[in-house]
Amino acid sequence: MSIRYVRSMRRTGAAALLIGALTFSAAACGGGDKDDGGNKAPSRSSAESEAGDKKPSRESEADPDSSKVLATVKGGMGVDMVIRTAERDQGGFLxxxxELRNTSGSRVVTPVEWSGKEEAVVATGPSLAAMTLVxxxxxKxxxxxxxTNDRPLTTTxxxxxxxxxASLPFFAQFPAPAPTTSEVSVQFPGFSSATIEISG
Incomplete structure (x- = not known):
């Protein structure tokens, strides 16, 4: 029996043994799913999805609650800033x-000042990162x-x-003030300061 033939047989035997072990492992892993009683730990993707629910949904910028108005502030370009909700959540966010509503009779170009002056924020494109709460x-x-990538958590x-x-729906997320704070002032370039009440 040649050395080449022996080596070939060894490789074939090792491959067969590996396939058998993998088949057994797959069967062992799959067998416990029926009786876990719903106690299976959430997968990484589902856990990340649940964590992501604490962040503002992009749907909120496309469909603000039109039944509420906390404040309406007129800007110098014929654009009104209508603030509809200011909600505090359990994650420590506000x-x-x-919406930004064009009440003039012509198209208004959105100012670059709305994006703020930080280089990291400017790199993300147009945004409302210059908005602040007082x-x-x-x-404070x-x-x-x-x-984590320095992108502002606001409409971009x-x-x-x-x-x-026409109107530009928006959202903006901030750290939540202390629970004892019930009102804050919204400041945004081109608009007067507006005091709004916090809910939640």
Whole structure:
């Protein structure tokens, strides 16, 4: 029997043994699913999905609650900022929703000042990262939160202009002020300061 033949037989035997072991492992892993009683730990993807629910949904910027109005602030370009909700959640965030409404008779170009001056934020494209909240009671100012890639947690990459009679829905997420704070002032370039009431 040649050495080449022996080596070939060894490789064939090893492959067969490996396939058998994998088949047994797959059967052993799959057999416990029927009787786990619903106690199976959530997968990484589902856990991450649940964690992601605490972040503002992009749906909130597309469909603000039109039944509420906390404040309406007129801007100098014929654009009104309508703030509809300011909700505090258990994750320690405060999320604003609303819309920027063009009440003029012509298209308005959105100012670059709305995006803020930080280089990391400017790199993400048009945004509302320049919006801030002021808690006069605690004498604190809050800025739009950033994700791990320095992208602002607010409406981004919107059109460079708002047509006459059209609106730009928005959301912006901030750190939540202390539970004792019930009101904050919203400040945004081109608009007067507006005091709004926090819910939640």
């Amino acid at each position: 999320t604003l929703t609303g 808690d006069s009671q605690a004498k 100012r809050y800025y739009v939160l950033r994700d 990459n919107y059109d460079s202009g708002i047509d006459a009679g």
